[in-house]
Each structure stands twice: as C-alpha cells, then as structure tokens.
Amino acid sequence: MGNQVESLVKLIKQRERGVNGKVLSFVSGKGGVGKTGIVTSLAYTLANTFKKKVLLLDCDIGLGNVHLLLGLSPDKNLKSLLKGTPIEKVIQRAYNYDVVLGFSGIDEIDELENLETANLLLQLERVIKNYDYILLDNSAGLNRYTIGFSRAAATTYVVTTPEPTALTDAYAFIKSLYKLYGYSNFKVVINMARSRREGFETFERLQLSVNRFLGIDLTLAGVVPYTERFREALRGRMPIVELYPSDPYSVEIKRIAQLETGQLLKEPKEGFIRRLIKFFFEGE
Ligand SMILES: Nc1ncnc2c1ncn2[C@@H]1O[C@H](COP(=O)(O)OP(=O)(O)O)[C@@H](O)[C@H]1O
Numbered sequence: 688m689g690n691q692v693e694s695l696v697k698l699i700k701q702r703e704r705g706v707n708g709k710v711l712s713f714v715s716g717k718g719g720v721g722k723t724g725i726v727t728s729l730a731y732t733l734a735n736t737f738k739k740k741v742l743l744l745d746c747d748i749g750l751g752n753v754h755l756l757l758g759l760s761p762d763k764n765l766k767s768l769l770k771g772t773p774i775e776k777v778i779q780r781a782y783n784y785d786v787v788l789g790f791s792g793i794d795e796i797d798e799l800e801n802l803e804t805a806n807l808l809l810q811l812e813r814v815i816k817n818y819d820y821i822l823l824d825n826s827a828g829l830n831r832y833t834i835g836f837s838r839a840a841a842t843t844y845v846v847t848t849p850e851p852t853a854l855t856d857a858y859a860f861i862k863s864l865y866k867l868y869g870y871s872n873f874k875v876v877i878n879m880a881r882s883r884r885e886g887f888e889t890f891e892r893l894q895l896s897v898n899r900f901l902g903i904d905l906t907l908a909g910v911v912p913y914t915e916r917f918r919e920a921l922r923g924r925m926p927i928v929e930l931y932p933s934d935p936y937s938v939e940i941k942r943i944a945q946l947e948t949g950q951l952l953k954e955p956k957e958g959f960i961r962r963l964i965k966f967f968f969e970g971e
C-alpha cells in the first residue's frame with residue numbers, strides 16, 4: 688500500500704462509526720438478466736411508495752447503463768469520484784432518489800488502483816448514514832468488486848432468469864461467496880418468468896443444488912414476470928413502475944420492497960465500510 692492510500696484508509700477508519708443505511712447488493716452470474724431494471728424499479732418504489740431515502744450506486748463499471756434507464760447525463764459519474772471528487776458533486780437526483788452513475792471505459796474493474804478504491808470508500812462513508820437504503824447495481828459475474836461489495840452487504844440479491852445458463856452462473860456466484868467467505872445472506876429474484884409456476888420451479892432447482900452441495904438455504908425474494916411493458920416503458924423513457932403501476936412486474940417489485948422494508952434489520956455487527964476496508968486493504 689502506498690503512503691497516500693495508507694493515510695486515506697486510516698482516515699476512513701477513524702471516521703467510520705458503523706452507522707449505515709442498509710446496503711443491498713444486486714448481482715447476477717450472467718449479464719442481460721434484467722438486474723438493472725430490477726434495481727432501478729426497486730429504488731423507485733422504496734423512495735416513492737415507501738418514502739425511504741435511497742442511494743443507487745451503479746457499480747457496473749465498464750458497462751454502466753443506469754443512466755439510459757433513468758435518462759440522466761452520463762458525465763457526472765463514479766470515475767471522478769474515484770479520482771477524489773466529493774460525492775456531493777457526483778450524485779444526481781432521479782425520481783426522488785439519489786444516483787451515482789457508473790461509467791464505461793475500463794474493461795476490467797479489477798484494474799482499479801488501491802487509491803481509487805480508498806477514494807470510493809471515503810466518499811461513501813461520508814454519505815452512507817444519510818440513507819435508509821443503498822442499492823448496488825454490480826457488474827455481472829465474479830470479480831474483486833462484486834465479491835467485495837456483496838460480502839460486505841447486509842443482503843445480496845441474486846438475479847437470474849429461468850434460463851439454464853443464467854441459473855448455472857447464479858449457482859457459481861453463490862458457491863464462490865459461500866466457499867470463500869462463508870457468506871450466505873442471499874435472496875433470489877427470478878426475472879422474466881413466463882408464469883409463477885416457472886418462477887417457483889426455477890427457484891426450487893437453484894435451492895436444491897445450493898442445499899445439497901453447500902448445505903445452505905436460499906430465500907426467494909420474488910418472481911418477476913416477463914412483460915412487454917418493460918420495453919414500452921423503456922421507449923417512453925419512463926420507469927415501468929411509474930408508467931404501469933398495476934402491471935404484474937410493478938406489483939411484484941412492490942411486494943419485494945414490502946418484504947425488504949417490513950423485515951427486522953439484522954445488520955452485521957460491523958459497518959459496511961469497515962467490512963470493505965477489511966476486504967480491500969487488510970486481506971480478510
Ligand atoms: N421482466 C422483464 N420482462 C421483459 N423484458 C425484460 C424484463 N427484465 C428485463 N428485460 C429486458 O432485458 C434487457 C436487459 O435488462 P437489464 O436490466 O439491462 O439487464 P442486466 O442489468 O442484468 O444486464 C432489457 O433491455 C429489457 O428489455
């Protein structure tokens with residue numbers, strides 16, 4: 688660790704009081720399963736229906752596309768934050784919640800330097816207590832960041848479709864996080880289900896493997912149906928949950944938000960930022 692990084696990490700540790708909004712990490716084994724759609728819809732619903740203070744962080748560096756769904760300017764983004772710009776200057780407002788956009792340009796998020804990671808953590812620490820929920824839209828698959836963020840998050844939502852390859856990749860993600868770190872706070876969202884039944888059967892299949900080979904249980908957060916309205920909303924540049932609140936997609940998102948907010952918070956003893964420091968800088 689360079690000197691500058693060391694002193695930044697020291698500073699973050701001094702500031703960090705373990706007072707967090709609840710961090711929910713959204714991952715998928717495979718891209719294109721509808722993760723960004725679900726994260727933005729949940730952010731919208733938590734903010735507008737449940738009146739929660741929400742920050743959505745687009746961690747899908749390399750392929751960040753949250754701005755497209757929200758119609759925001761991609762200029763203010765995580766990149767300047769990594770270079771040390773205060774987070775207040777990077778946060779944008781969409782539909783009553785706050786957003787930090789990702790950016791494209793580096794292929795491998797693993798290429799982030801320690802200094803950039805430290806800057807990110809420092810800026811997050813400064814605002815994390817202002818929110819009820821922090822939603823992380825991660826890039827697909829396993830990398831240092833999807834693992835680090837998910838391991839530190841209170842809950843990791845694994846999004847998959849019924850498609851066998853998506854399911855296999857979802858299993859691989861869960862397996863890695865569990866085998867490497869004993870992490871098991873997973874909730875599963877089945878997206879693009881053609882019927883409730885197909886959704887439940889898909890979950891059962893995943894649950895069965897995870898149960899048999901890892902010995903842990905999964906929680907089904909929701910079965911989100913396939914709907915033509917998704918694309919229509921996208922064309923109209925409106926969130927589906929706002930444009931079609933009674934579409935089964937929106938209704939299921941509301942149910943997931945309801946389950947999330949109605950739950951007793953079972954926060955780990957240490958704060959999110961402290962757990963990130965351990966992962967990124969202290970090799971734990
Ligand atoms: N429930 C759904 N019904 C219909 N189409 C969907 C649904 N969820 C996602 N999609 C489609 O899948 C595409 C990919 O979704 P996106 O959220 O960008 O996936 P990811 O973030 O996992 O890569 C979207 O353009 C959208 O048209």
Ligand SMILES: [Mg+2]
Nearest residue numbers: 722723747752
């Ligand atoms: Mg995405």
